[in-house]
Amino acid sequence: MKAADRLVKVHEPLQILGWVEEDVLDALGIDVVGIELLNTFFGYQNDSWKPWQTGDGTEVLVGEGFTTKVDEHGDTFIYLDGDVNSQATAKMPKCGFYFDLLVRQEPIDENNLNPEEWLDGMYSEFTDEELAHIEKQADYLYNNTDRAIIGNFGQGGLGVQAVAH
Template sequence: MNSRERVRKAINHQGTDCIPLDLGSTLVTGIQASTYAKLRQALGLKDKLVKIVDPFQMLGEVDMEVIEKLGIDTIGLWLPTNFFGFKNENWKPWKLLDGTKVLVPEKFTTKRNDEGNIYLYPQGDMSVPPCAKMPQDGYYFDLLVRQETFDERNLNPEDWANQQYSIFSEETLRYLENKADELYKNTDLCIIGKFIDASFGDISMVPGPAIKNPKGIRDPVRWITAH
């Protein structure tokens, strides 16, 4: 029984040879980069810079070496862009606050203030206010509320939705198609789709972390009370 068969049977409440394992295929089953670097060391694997595939939680990419070593049954099919609206490409070195050396995308653009807090910018654009902050001695980013003034009596929900959600472009669809085909043909792992841009009801999307100038109600507390 291979991994794909094992997960399918488990989902259908059928018997399997063992319990399927997942590590890193989604945002909620990921592993923080510092911890992942230590895991690789504990497994006796060669040191390498961990790629940050989710800058929000600073999750590391779980590579095939670890998947094979631990017997992981899943692998993620991720969008080319991340939580903050820039592509995971053209990797560059960066250092976490605990000293762990990692790789981050080219548009992972940050600024540190005098208190040691690190600010991150939507789509890597420093001409607009930052959308997230990593506190001094922190391990991940907290979202910042960039709330413009608004008249609650004249809000248009379509404006909020159109800015937040859109149909995937042809380029994105072709990327997902090619990546899914590659993973299906070259592994027997269960492929898990991770499409954060298509999620409804996720409170972390309300502040608009990938949007340069978010409109409407973007403060989660005010957003909840308005509904």
């Protein structure tokens, strides 16, 4: 297969998944495309692409909000909303291929469990901006492709972004 020479845009940073461009979809006979959420699992938008190098040296593009630090062991840490002053959200081991989520919660007090508090932290509703983003993609794909369209909202949830909220 002959594809255009370009860097892959990593749209899903947790697993380092890249967008598959139209020419590759065509060459492989792929008949499905996805509607993406406005923000990634780490809270930033995929826009204003910048270069980044994976642990094995592969050059890719990531959204401007993709913010990492590498420690003295060569492990890479990523931060929610790009806030490097907060606790890291995930870690990619040196020479790793994807990020592993880090536990960020406080210790659980079995004597003071509050289901409502847990529920508030687990689920969120789409904002008007997020819904407009989904609608714009759905309209574009409906009018410009013969491929099937799926809602690619992550983790199998209907809009749940447990990492970012």
